[in-house]
Amino acid sequence: MKRIVPVNSSGDLKSFIDFPHTLYKNDKSYVPELFIAQQDMLTPGKHPFYEHSEVKLFLAYEGEEIVGRIAAIFNTNHNAFTERNDGFFGFFDTINDQETVNLLLKEASGWLREKGADTVWGPVNLSTNDTCGLLIEGFDRPPVAMMPYNAPYYQQLLENAGLVKKTDLFAYEITTESVNDRSVRLMDALETRLKRSGIVIRPIDLKKFKEEVVKIREVYNSAWDKNLGFVPMTENEFNYLAKDLKMILDPDFCLVAEKDNKLIGFILGIPDINQILIKIKKGRLLPTGIFKLLFGKKNIKGLRVLTLGVVEDYRKLGIEACLYGRVIKNGRTKGIKTAECSWMLEDNYLINHAIEQINGKLYKKYRLYEKAI
Known part of the structure; x- marks a missing residue:
């Protein structure tokens, strides 16, 4: 029963x-x-x-x-x-x-x-x-x-x-062996062109982390507001998430686009800590799990790109390509072998096409279900 x-x-x-x-x-x-x-x-x-x-x-x-x-x-x-x-x-x-x-x-x-x-x-x-x-x-x-x-x-x-x-919801995989280098090759030329318009790409400044988080939240809540299921994050929710992510954050994979000191876009990639967590029994950090987490970080060869957003007025200028290109270039330098871009709505044709153009492979699908009650 x-x-x-x-x-x-x-x-x-x-x-x-x-x-x-x-x-x-x-x-x-x-x-x-x-x-x-x-x-x-x-x-x-x-x-x-x-x-x-x-x-x-x-x-x-x-x-x-x-x-x-x-x-x-x-x-x-x-x-x-x-x-x-x-x-x-x-x-x-x-x-x-x-x-x-x-x-x-x-x-x-x-x-x-x-x-x-x-x-x-x-x-x-x-x-x-x-x-x-x-x-x-x-x-x-x-x-x-x-x-x-x-x-x-x-x-x-x-x-x-x-x-x-x-x-x-789509998840794409990009490998260092199969990635289309075009975005990397064009990155310098694109960034030069953007600079002439006053747009700069830079890593997040961890010394000013709280100030950066405030600016990123504004972009996040603006860039995603028309997506299915989106709900703006409150200040406390965003700070809670940012505090957790800061423990594994690498500025080479968290980049912002700025114009006249105002954030207009950002990309966030995080090391795939699941490569370590899969070895931590029942998710317990004590007594030995914490050491697996601390000492295993340097051996992570995967990355998850979990957000990329540009405010509406600045889309289609090449900012997205520059952000992706810089992350790919930095990933190679740091020995990253694979990256997952996830998740993407199935009807987000613009960003899905951009990922496919750099040879991203759709390799996982997730579904949201609904029912009247």
């Missing part, structure tokens, strides 16, 4: 976070999330998301064994920005069993209806500014930093439960 139990204690939360470790214990592509980061993300008062929105966590049991989990997420800021009544589900994991999935979605949807939602979509953890999407293609490789992973059977289970495609 299966039953759904709300997460009400620290012990329940630990079980919620640890369930995927058991589910994927024999899956070589699974990368455990850091326990402390997940704990903070799912605890009101520790993550700034809860300053404006609510989350309810549920576990599915069969007897005394956990067989699934789900988070129901009511994002007040998203609904205010989009003028909709959406609910979200996330942190979704399950055994290959339709009854379990149906029960989890029913419980999450019921809670969201009580909050006023008439649609549920996901998976999203906690918003589209965080990890989101269901992996539907590309199961043969582990995910890169801050990208999700799930078993292939999830897709059929969700579709059997009545969820339908909302959109697909």
Whole structure:
């Protein structure tokens, strides 16, 4: 007999976070999330998301064994920005069993209806500014930093439960061997041309990190405001993310475009720390995980380019090509072998074409689902 139990204690939360470790214990592509980061993300008062929105966590049991989990997420800021009544589900994991999935979605949807939602979509953890999407293609490789992973059977289970495609998210892989050098070769000429217009490309200044973060947030909230599912990040949310990223940030992969001391674009690449996390059992840094993280960073050969944005009035001037070109050039110098550009909306033809032009290969697809509730 299966039953759904709300997460009400620290012990329940630990079980919620640890369930995927058991589910994927024999899956070589699974990368455990850091326990402390997940704990903070799912605890009101520790993550700034809860300053404006609510989350309810549920576990599915069969007897005394956990067989699934789900988070129901009511994002007040998203609904205010989009003028909709959406609910979200996330942190979704399950055994290959339709009854379990149906029960989890029913419980999450019921809670969201009580909050006023008439649609549920996901998976999203906690918003589209965080990890989101269901992996539907590309199961043969582990995910890169801050990208999700799930078993292939999830897709059929969700579709059997009545969820339908909302959109697909693309992940492209670029290797140093196959990359088209055109953007690198043209970079100097493009930058010279941009300078004549007063536009400069430079690395982020870590000595003025707080000031830089304020400027980058303005560009982020401006450049992505028309994207599906986008919701502006609050100051506290952006600072929270920036604080975490600063620990692994390399200025050679975080570049900004500036005109008259005003930021008009930026690109952010981060080392693929999943190459280390995959070796850290159950995402615990203690007692030995922290040493794997600290000493393994120098051996990382992968990069994830997770954001590239230029404010609307400055697009199609070559800024994007310069940012990409500089990251590629710096990556080669530092021994990076592969880079993933993710995620991209399937209908973002401009940026997808730009990646394909430098021989980026579409190698993973993720899907967002929706359903009326």
